[in-house]
Amino acid sequence: MDKPFDLSLLDAELARHGLASLSERLGGAEPGPVLDPLTIDRAVDKYRKGSRTLQSACAHYGVELNGAHRAGNDALAALRVALALGRAYPAEIGGLDPAELHERQIGWYRAWAEGLQSWLRRSKDPAAVVDGSWPAR
Numbered sequence: 001m002d003k004p005f006d007l008s009l010l011d012a013e014l015a016r017h018g019l020a021s022l023s024e025r026l027g028g029a030e031p032g033p034v035l036d037p038l039t040i041d042r043a044v045d046k047y048r049k050g051s052r053t054l055q056s057a058c059a060h061y062g063v064e065l066n067g068a069h070r071a072g073n074d075a076l077a078a079l080r081v082a083l084a085l086g087r088a089y090p091a092e093i094g095g096l097d098p099a100e101l102h103e104r105q106i107g108w109y110r111a112w113a114e115g116l117q118s119w120l121r122r123s124k125d126p127a128a129v130v131d132g133s134w135p136a137r
Helices: 004-017 037-044 056-063 070-087 089-092 099-122
Strands: none
Touching: 004 037, 037 056, 037 089, 056 070, 056 099, 070 089
16 A cells, blocks of 8 residues: 555665665666555545545454554555455556556556646645656655
8 A cells, every 4th residue: 555655765764774776676677566455446436425544444344454554454454455445446447457457556546646736726825836756856
């Protein structure tokens, strides 16, 4: 869940330790294909009210989450949420191969970021900027 956070944190930690970035390790390419249940969930169920945390997504899609906030448990739950999303929205994502789904997520994330930025500028901060880069910043 929330790949821009995870991948940006990983890149920052690599830099902090003087190691090659993800892109450098991939010969200049960006990581991918990446699967982000949060980005997919926001795109296919735009108007669902409430939180979009891993715990709430698990509850919404009927996924069991044991031992939350432990990396392995959270990763397994996020994978199960992704599978549940595929079952719940076969027309939107069911027939896409990983590369196609990756490309769709780039657009979905950008659209979400633009919408959030627009709302923030109207309601809270006229200078707000929301980075629409995905999967890494």
